[in-house]
Amino acid sequence: MARPPAKTLTPRERALNLLSRREQSERELRRKLVQKGVGRDEAAEAVGALSDSSLQSNARFAGMMVRRRIADGYGPQRITAELSAHGVDRALIQQAIDEEEPDWDAQADRIYRRKFGAGPAADAKERAKRAAYLTQRGFSYDIARRIAAAAESDSD
Numbered sequence: 616m617a618r619p620p621a622k623t624l625t626p627r628e629r630a631l632n633l634l635s636r637r638e639q640s641e642r643e644l645r646r647k648l649v650q651k652g653v654g655r656d657e658a659a660e661a662v663g664a665l666s667d668s669s670l671q672s673n674a675r676f677a678g679m680m681v682r683r684r685i686a687d688g689y690g691p692q693r694i695t696a697e698l699s700a701h702g703v704d705r706a707l708i709q710q711a712i713d714e715e716e717p718d719w720d721a722q723a724d725r726i727y728r729r730k731f732g733a734g735p736a737a738d739a740k741e742r743a744k745r746a747a748y749l750t751q752r753g754f755s756y757d758i759a760r761r762i763a764a765a766a767e768s769d770s771d
Contacts, residue, residue: 674711
């Protein structure tokens, strides 16, 4: 039995299909629509209409990403950079981070101990490598240095 021809979806319907899976930033949604063959102007118009009707929200997207990245063990610098790459305004990023009220020191300590355990670093080079790991995950140098030093003093 032959399948009926697929209905051609409007840009709005395509955007809603994407949003039904997970929150998307405006930039991400426009880019995906254009990749699916929707014109840039049509994509911008569809995404703008969804934003106006609160079906798409950069604030909700930022909140979802902040929660997920904190749970994944990332720090504020990495989260901010990722959301900025998605086109989210810095004020919305900061608001989303502030709403979660993360304890960055505790987060960094948890990640450090999960990766390196409770044992001390063998030498200065190893201590620097451990601190660099935390900075690569988006924690400030001050937090990384403080956590690495605290782990060293705990193991003594």
